[in-house]
Amino acid sequence: xxxxxxxxxxxxxxxxxxxxxxxxxxxxxxxxxxxxxxxxxxxxxxxxxxxxxxxxxxxxxxxxxxxxxxxxxxxxxxxxxxxxxxxxxxxxxxxxxxxxxxxxxxxxxxxxxxxxxxxxxxxxxxxxxxxxxxxxxxxxxxxxxxxxxxxxxxxxxxxxxxxxxxxxxxxxxxxxxxxxxxxxxxxxxxxxxxxxxxxxxxxxxxxxxxxxxxxxxxxxxxxxxxxxxxxxxxxxxxxxxxxxxxxxxxxxxxxxxxxxxxxxxxxxxxxxxxxxxxxxxxxxxxxxxxxxxxxxxxxxxxxxxxxxxxxxxxxxxxxxxxxxxx
Amino acid sequence: xxxxxxxxxxxxxxxxxxxxxxxxxxxxxxxxxxxxxxxxxxxxxxxxxxxxxxxxxxxxxxxxxxxxxxxxxxxxxxxxxxxxxxxxxxxxxxxxxxxxxxxxxxxxxxxxxxxxxxxxxxxxxxxxxxxxxxxxxxxxxxxxxxxxxxxxxxxxxxxxxxxxxxxxxxxxxxxxxxxxxxxxxxxxxxxxxxxxxxxxxxxxxxxxxxxxxxxxxxxxxxxxxxxxxxxxxxxxxxxxxxxxxxxxxxxxxxxxxxxxxxxxxxxxxxxxxxxxxxxxxxxxxxxxxxxxxxxxxxxxxxxxxxxxxxxxxxxxxxxxxxxxxxxxxxxxxxxxx
Amino acid sequence: xxxxxxxxxxxxxxxxxxxxxxxxxxxxxxxxxxxxxxxxxxxxxxxxxxxxxxxxxxxxxxxxxxxxxxxxxxxxxxxxxxxxxxxxxxxxxxxxxxxxxxxxxxxxxxxxxxxxxxxxxxxxxxxxxxxxxxxxxxxxxxxxxxxxxxxxxxxxxxxxxxxxxxxxxxxxxxxxxxxxxxxxxxxxxxxxxxxxxxxxxxxxxxxxxxxxxxxxxxxxxxxxxxxxxxxxxxxxxxxxxxxxxxxxxxxxxxxxxxxxxxxxxxxxxxxxxxxxxxxxxxxxxxxxxxxxxxxxxxxxxx
Numbered sequence: 008x009x010x011x012x013x014x015x016x017x018x019x020x021x022x023x024x025x026x027x028x029x030x031x032x033x034x035x036x037x038x039x040x041x042x043x044x045x046x047x048x049x050x051x052x053x054x055x056x057x058x059x060x061x062x063x064x065x066x067x068x069x070x071x072x073x074x075x076x077x078x079x080x081x082x083x084x085x086x087x088x089x090x091x092x093x094x095x096x097x098x099x100x101x102x103x104x105x106x107x108x109x110x111x112x113x114x115x116x117x118x119x120x121x122x123x124x125x126x127x128x129x130x131x132x133x134x135x136x137x138x139x140x141x142x143x144x145x146x147x148x149x150x151x152x153x154x155x156x157x158x159x160x161x162x163x164x165x166x167x168x169x170x171x172x173x174x175x176x177x178x179x180x181x182x183x184x185x186x187x188x189x190x191x192x193x194x195x196x197x198x199x200x201x202x203x204x205x206x207x208x209x210x211x212x213x214x215x216x217x218x219x220x221x222x223x224x225x226x227x228x229x230x231x232x233x234x235x236x237x238x239x240x241x242x243x244x245x246x247x248x249x250x251x252x253x254x255x256x257x258x259x260x261x262x263x264x265x266x267x268x269x270x271x272x273x274x275x276x277x278x279x280x281x282x283x284x285x286x287x288x289x290x291x292x293x294x295x296x297x298x299x300x301x302x303x304x305x306x307x308x309x310x311x312x313x314x315x316x317x318x319x320x321x322x323x324x325x326x327x328x329x330x331x332x333x
Numbered sequence: 334x335x336x337x338x339x340x341x342x343x344x345x346x347x348x349x350x351x352x353x354x355x356x357x358x359x360x361x362x363x364x365x366x367x368x369x370x371x372x373x374x375x376x377x378x379x380x381x382x383x384x385x386x387x388x389x390x391x392x393x394x395x396x397x398x399x400x401x402x403x404x405x406x407x408x409x410x411x412x413x414x415x416x417x418x419x420x421x422x423x424x425x426x427x428x429x430x431x432x433x434x435x436x437x438x439x440x441x442x443x444x445x446x447x448x449x450x451x452x453x454x455x456x457x458x459x460x461x462x463x464x465x466x467x468x469x470x471x472x473x474x475x476x477x478x479x480x481x482x483x484x485x486x487x488x489x490x491x492x493x494x495x496x497x498x499x500x501x502x503x504x505x506x507x508x509x510x511x512x513x514x515x516x517x518x519x520x521x522x523x524x525x526x527x528x529x530x531x532x533x534x535x536x537x538x539x540x541x542x543x544x545x546x547x548x549x550x551x552x553x554x555x556x557x558x559x560x561x562x563x564x565x566x567x568x569x570x571x572x573x574x575x576x577x578x579x580x581x582x583x584x585x586x587x588x589x590x591x592x593x594x595x596x597x598x599x600x601x602x603x604x605x606x607x608x609x610x611x612x613x614x615x616x617x618x619x620x621x622x623x624x625x626x627x628x629x630x631x632x633x634x635x636x637x638x639x640x641x642x643x644x645x646x647x648x649x650x651x652x653x654x655x656x657x658x659x660x661x662x663x664x665x666x667x668x669x670x
Numbered sequence: 671x672x673x674x675x676x677x678x679x680x681x682x683x684x685x686x687x688x689x690x691x692x693x694x695x696x697x698x699x700x701x702x703x704x705x706x707x708x709x710x711x712x713x714x715x716x717x718x719x720x721x722x723x724x725x726x727x728x729x730x731x732x733x734x735x736x737x738x739x740x741x742x743x744x745x746x747x748x749x750x751x752x753x754x755x756x757x758x759x760x761x762x763x764x765x766x767x768x769x770x771x772x773x774x775x776x777x778x779x780x781x782x783x784x785x786x787x788x789x790x791x792x793x794x795x796x797x798x799x800x801x802x803x804x805x806x807x808x809x810x811x812x813x814x815x816x817x818x819x820x821x822x823x824x825x826x827x828x829x830x831x832x833x834x835x836x837x838x839x840x841x842x843x844x845x846x847x848x849x850x851x852x853x854x855x856x857x858x859x860x861x862x863x864x865x866x867x868x869x870x871x872x873x874x875x876x877x878x879x880x881x882x883x884x885x886x887x888x889x890x891x892x893x894x895x896x897x898x899x900x901x902x903x904x905x906x907x908x909x910x911x912x913x914x915x916x917x918x919x920x921x922x923x924x925x926x927x928x929x930x931x932x933x934x935x936x937x938x939x940x941x942x943x944x945x946x947x948x949x950x951x952x953x954x955x956x957x958x959x960x961x962x963x964x965x966x967x968x969x970x971x972x
Binding site: 166167198199222223224225263266267276278281 | 391392530532534538557559560561563587597598601605618621
């Protein structure tokens with residue numbers, strides 16, 4: 008792609024431990040997102056997707072730290088910046104949306120005050136201009152009667168409305184990159200569809216790149232242009248959404264897709280992947296998925312595969328080389 | 334659906350009201366009215382032997398409350414529940430309660446909170462055996478626990494471990510083993526896989542299906558996930574604001590949903606296979622259960638609402654093929670089939 | 671055994687070993703406990719055996735001062751009793767009374783808290799109001815009241831009865847924090863699905879409280895108890911200082927402080943200061959241990 012907006016190269020995140028060496032939670036993660044594009048990061052619990060988002064935005068909980076690799080925003084490195092500089096970039100150039108709209112908003116302040124505070128922290132506007140912009144943002148995110156609702160408190164909004172306010176807050180300073188961590192998980196299914204549509208529309212209009220982290224493949228299918236599948240702290244497959252969903256190259260992705268109950272037609276048994284994701288301190292040698300993989304062979308146990316071209320996607324799997332018609 | 338045998342579970346006009354008013358003193362001093370939530374507002378259905386009935390709906394629809402009513406965790410405010418012909422509430426209050434409890438059990442949503450973290454797995458699974466006096470001999474109990482763990486695809490040696498040593502999916506299987514200990518006929522499952530990853534969910538759903546076949550179990554399966562419901566159920570009930578709006582055999586519900594809310598739910602499901610099917614955009618959100626709309630609770634969001642919908646609550650009516658719908662528009666033929 | 675192994679494997683133990691404050695506090699508290707338990711063997715003299723007392727040795731200063739003697743390391747009081755030995759025996763009494771009263775108030779408070787949290791409704795309201803009322807009385811006054819009533823009822827009190835009344839006097843006002851803490855935790859645990867699963871199985875509420883909820887709410891109780899031991903010891907010392915605590919034949923640290931107080935201004939400071947210092951040392955080390963335990967058990971800080 009032409010000059011990606013966000014570039015993550017070989018990111019390694021470690022947590023020091025009392026005994027033994029540091030725990031490697033992310034082991035060489037690489038991603039790219041272009042402007043106006045939505046990249047989904049999907050994986051099950053423990054795969055490291057939220058950690059990736061936290062590392063990109065610089066909100067890793069200490070003692071976790073970025074041990075290697077780099078994160079570039081519009082070409083500049085942001086992973087090694089001092090905290091004060093990073094704080095200014097956060098909010099101005101990177102916006103964040105988290106899972107629980109209840110805790111993302113401060114219950115003690117009106118929605119308007121929180122919006123205006125964020126706007127004025129990053130843009131050179133006076134109070135009146137900031138308020139106008141806040142109202143415009145609320146209108147854009149589909150909140151009815153924004154002139155009145157701007158002075159309401161978070162508890163006066165319903166769950167879906169609150170998430171829209173959070174989205175407005177994330178957009179407040181016109182960021183180039185938005186990181187959304189499970190933005191629809193806590194919402195009802197009917198509201199979920201509305202919020203996904205909103206995210207898509209806004210990212211196209213504002214030209215922001217979106218990193219959408221979720222465990223729900225359905226949300227990925229609806230919302231994203233490309234998707235990266237994570238397993239045990241690594242990216243195992245990445246590519247356009249249609250290709251990854253309909254023609255996955257990596258056995259884990261295929262297993263995930265097979266495990267989802269189908270909405271069209273019926274299946275007697277769901278495909279199950281036996282076992283579970285390895286704990287971070289017991290990651291198998293070679294390919295992390297090999298103990299659970301129905302098609303593992305010798306090389307898988309010894310050598311760790313890197314992402315390689317596999318038809319329409321890229322997958323880190325030796326089957327791609329050995330048996331191209333996977 | 335007219336089965337030759339009487340249904341295992343018969344629910345008629347079940348209702349549950351919760352008083353969520355502020356404490357008495359504050360209320361009196363502040364002059365505020367009582368606040369009652371009609372969590373379940375007149376629900377009726379049957380479950381036949383060996384059948385899986387799924388109850389589906391969004392937050393506040395009352396499906397979890399129905400689940401709890403059916404195992405006696407709540408007492409109904411109105412209506413009846415009959416289990417194998419006997420009145421559930423009366424039996425549970427009588428000295429014959431233990432005999433009834435043996436026959437129905439429950440599986441919960443949160444695998445981390447449904448097992449006592451201080452107990453060993455053996456004690457957790459054996460508790461029904463002890464409590465209901467099913468196996469007084471300690472050695473025999475141990476063997477039975479081992480057998481139950483094997484039945485849920487765990488190891489008999491796992492009985493000596495503590496819950497925190499297991500993953501979410503494994504804990505859920507321990508919960509299933511506990512529920513099966515007394516050899517029940519009926520299992521109420523409250524969102525048993527909602528907290529699990531997709532691949533683990535597949536394992537647990539497959540397991541539940543196998544167990545049903547092996548042991549002739551009947552399930553009441555509560556979920557908000559329509560794809561899962563489609564996979565596991567025989568019949569589906571859609572709930573909204575404490576009422577059943579549609580009750581139909583699975584194929585009929587998914588192929589030809591009649592109630593506007595059912596259609597909206599189905600349309601809202603993310604299109605995983607990118608079939609590009611036509612969908613009507615969703616409107617609005619579930620209203621506050623403390624202030625439900627008058628008449629048909631769905632009318633503020635319904636494209637087919639008219640004056641009657643605003644005033645009169647629709648009743649569940651037969652619409653052919655074993656389908657029952659509570660909708661004036663369907664009754665009046667205003668909807669497009 | 672297996673529980674012991676789990677403990678030594680746990681984060682808690684590693685945390686303990688890594689914390690110099692916890693180690694120091696535990697060492698001091700352990701030393702005091704040891705002296706108190708084995709006073710009979712460790713103490714150089716028996717200060718209560720009238721036969722061994724020599725009035726000629728009265729009011730000797732500590733060994734390192736002029737006039738002191740190595741025989742009485744910390745000096746003697748007005749009747750020739752060795753202060754060091756009196757400290758050890760006194761600590762034994764103080765610790766015994768402190769621990770016993772804490773155990774009693776813990777038992778009472780935990781039971782009431784469990785019932786209050788689990789059953790709820792009017793029982794809960796009633797117990798909580800009783801808590802509120804109890805908290806509005808200063809603990810010392812309640813202790814004095816109970817002690818006074820005890821003396822009035824049993825004027826020729828046998829020594830053990832006096833102790834019993836004293837323990838009761840300290841324990842009775844002290845159960846409220848346990849009840850409140852346990853009630854809060856019980857309210858949380860009651861909502862959890864393992865409790866509901868037990869109800870579906872048909873387990874009786876009393877059994878659920880005892881076997882399911884109780885093990886899960888004991889954590890904060892232990893922290894509280896550790897800190898309350900220090901408070902109980904000080905309360906006992908205060909009562910004994912006021913003369914309404916332990917009988918004079920079994921002096922606790924408080925009694926020693928009171929006795930020594932009379933000699934403070936005549937220059938024999940050691941008779942009151944050393945018991946005072948011992949009291950502070952015990953209370954401080956137990957408090958520090960309790961603080962460490964509370965932080966170590968707090969999942970958010972981990």
